[in-house]
Amino acid sequence: MLLEVEKVSKSFGGLQALNNVSFTVEAGKTIGLIGPNGSGKSTLFNVITGTIPTSSGTIRFEGKNITKLSAPRVSRRGIGRTFQTVRPFMHMSVLDNVKVACLYGHSSIQWQHIAERRAREILELVNLKDQARIPAADLNVMSRKWLEMARALATEPKLLLLDEFMAGLNPAEVLESVEFVKRLKDIGITVIVVEHIMKAIMSCSDRVIVLNAGQKIAEGLPADIVRDPVVIRAYLGPDYAET
Amino acid sequence: MLSELLRSLIQNWRLPVLVALAYFLFELPELFTGWPWYYEEINDKLTLAITLFTIATLASSWNILAGYAGQINLGHAAFFGIGSVVTRELWLTKDYPFNEAFFYGGGAAALAALIVGAPALRLKGIYFAIGTLALAEALRLTIGSMYPGVSRLPGPELRAYELTSRYELSLKVLVATVFVSYFLSRSKLGLGMKAIREDEAAARSIGINVFLHTLFAFVLSAFLAGLAGGAFAYYHYSYNQIYTFGPNWTFDALLVTFIGGPGTLAGPLIGSTFFVLVRDYLAGTSELVDTHLILFGVIFILVVLILPGGLVDLSTRISRWFLRRTRKVFR
Numbered sequence A: 001m002l003l004e005v006e007k008v009s010k011s012f013g014g015l016q017a018l019n020n021v022s023f024t025v026e027a028g029k030t031i032g033l034i035g036p037n038g039s040g041k042s043t044l045f046n047v048i049t050g051t052i053p054t055s056s057g058t059i060r061f062e063g064k065n066i067t068k069l070s071a072p073r074v075s076r077r078g079i080g081r082t083f084q085t086v087r088p089f090m091h092m093s094v095l096d097n098v099k100v101a102c103l104y105g106h107s108s109i110q111w112q113h114i115a116e117r118r119a120r121e122i123l124e125l126v127n128l129k130d131q132a133r134i135p136a137a138d139l140n141v142m143s144r145k146w147l148e149m150a151r152a153l154a155t156e157p158k159l160l161l162l163d164e165f166m167a168g169l170n171p172a173e174v175l176e177s178v179e180f181v182k183r184l185k186d187i188g189i190t191v192i193v194v195e196h197i198m199k200a201i202m203s204c205s206d207r208v209i210v211l212n213a214g215q216k217i218a219e220g221l222p223a224d225i226v227r228d229p230v231v232i233r234a235y236l237g238p239d240y241a242e243t
Numbered sequence B: 001m002l003s004e005l006l007r008s009l010i011q012n013w014r015l016p017v018l019v020a021l022a023y024f025l026f027e028l029p030e031l032f033t034g035w036p037w038y039y040e041e042i043n044d045k046l047t048l049a050i051t052l053f054t055i056a057t058l059a060s061s062w063n064i065l066a067g068y069a070g071q072i073n074l075g076h077a078a079f080f081g082i083g084s085v086v087t088r089e090l091w092l093t094k095d096y097p098f099n100e101a102f103f104y105g106g107g108a109a110a111l112a113a114l115i116v117g118a119p120a121l122r123l124k125g126i127y128f129a130i131g132t133l134a135l136a137e138a139l140r141l142t143i144g145s146m147y148p149g150v151s152r153l154p155g156p157e158l159r160a161y162e163l164t165s166r167y168e169l170s171l172k173v174l175v176a177t178v179f180v181s182y183f184l185s186r187s188k189l190g191l192g193m194k195a196i197r198e199d200e201a202a203a204r205s206i207g208i209n210v211f212l213h214t215l216f217a218f219v220l221s222a223f224l225a226g227l228a229g230g231a232f233a234y235y236h237y238s239y240n241q242i243y244t245f246g247p248n249w250t251f252d253a254l255l256v257t258f259i260g261g262p263g264t265l266a267g268p269l270i271g272s273t274f275f276v277l278v279r280d281y282l283a284g285t286s287e288l289v290d291t292h293l294i295l296f297g298v299i300f301i302l303v304v305l306i307l308p309g310g311l312v313d314l315s316t317r318i319s320r321w322f323l324r325r326t327r328k329v330f331r
């Protein structure tokens, strides 16, 4: 197992954001993570990446306990992420945004010129090659999302956590993103995608996990999940079952 | 291959310019010695240059932590002071050779930053700023009671005193600071610091250890300020030890960095040149002696409000505008 999440809980004061969540992720799979607003999806990403500490439970990555590791250490072990609201390094060039991730992260390239070459390759992958020299602040919202993706990929993650990458995209862009996620799988990156767009989740996930109010309420194949009455009641709504 | 070489040459134009400028400044006093009509004024000019170099060094070193790593240190004067007091005491009281005393001065400042930084950099932003200010003030008062009198150069030193060697040492410290900044800003560490300045959480998510990077920037910045203090201890023949700990050194550095452009190599240099020259001019016109405080206060506010990138940003904006115009003309 690449990732093992075992009875993880997280509370903010009185609010139980995660309640005894357990699941495992096999290397090479793409996992969909869904659930209503405030169900704890982003919080789950935050505890896995060490951005915030867990209240209890254990997280193992490649068999090793990473529960107490800081965010930078988790990144160096090979877990990359994007943020739900993008956070590019605004006053740095697009190239430097990606290059700095090549120099640190799991890739930890020691030579600047190698890091720079690698960064250009990754920018080409996300179609930002021509904007390499401009400051990230000058990019539009869409390009900023792809820059965020490029930066996460530049750390050379084994596991990549995508937090609502497709939110706010038009249907064509969603399709493009789905294809991109499938390509990540082809190059051997394990992905967990948080997404509200069910079609996207259905077409790129091998398995789907459903959170509701901090608890895992279902897990299974996408086709089974959309027919699961518990999921329909908690998240998808009766309309979805009919269509 | 050739085009790549050419491009890297164009991208790195700053380095040859800096080297040429440094060389020119080192030769400058030599150039003027043969000019009798200039000779009467040369000591004034050297003194002004030393002041400029000192403020430029303090600003450039302050900029390493603030401009690159994004933490405002309001106790920078403490490191200038530590450098000067340690150098002065070792050199004059303990009879160390000057060069040794000088490096111990810088080292003491760096060590102080390491000791203070380890807890203080757990705090961030405004807490760090206020914490450093409070520590520096406490240190200033302590030094004031430890060394109450005026520190004077002893007779033999005084008889051998000449300004050119003082000029050279403060210039050396400035050149070292600028080159350190230059190489830092293009190094892996420098990129990591800029990422932290931009967004700490995002920086952490790509594997950057925020604490170690800011601590390194702080210690390096303090070391260079300490060397500036050592050069000051060499330069002044009599001053009160408490003087170098004064908060005005910190605020001058902060002010000129913001006026020139924080986070850039040229910003602190341009800002301090502007500051020192205008202040000198105003001091010359006797009624306006202290108006520079008000003037620079106003300039500071205007720059922060209208031109957050400082004078450096203004020049890039103008050159961009100019480029657009010329392109239109030639099309």
Ligand SMILES: Nc1ncnc2c1ncn2[C@@H]1O[C@H](COP(=O)(O)OP(=O)(O)OP(=O)(O)O)[C@@H](O)[C@H]1O
Pocket: A012, A015, A017, A035, A036, A037, A038, A039, A040, A041, A042, A043, A044, A084
């Ligand atoms: N740092 C925090 N401090 C306090 N409460 C928090 C914090 N982060 C999240 N929460 C709360 O925890 C709960 C889960 O939030 P989380 O962001 O994980 O939800 P989500 O599933 O990602 O929702 P969305 O689909 O809207 O992104 C919410 O009630 C939220 O208000």
Ligand SMILES: [Mg+2]
Pocket: A041, A042, A043, A084, A163
């Ligand atoms: Mg969320």
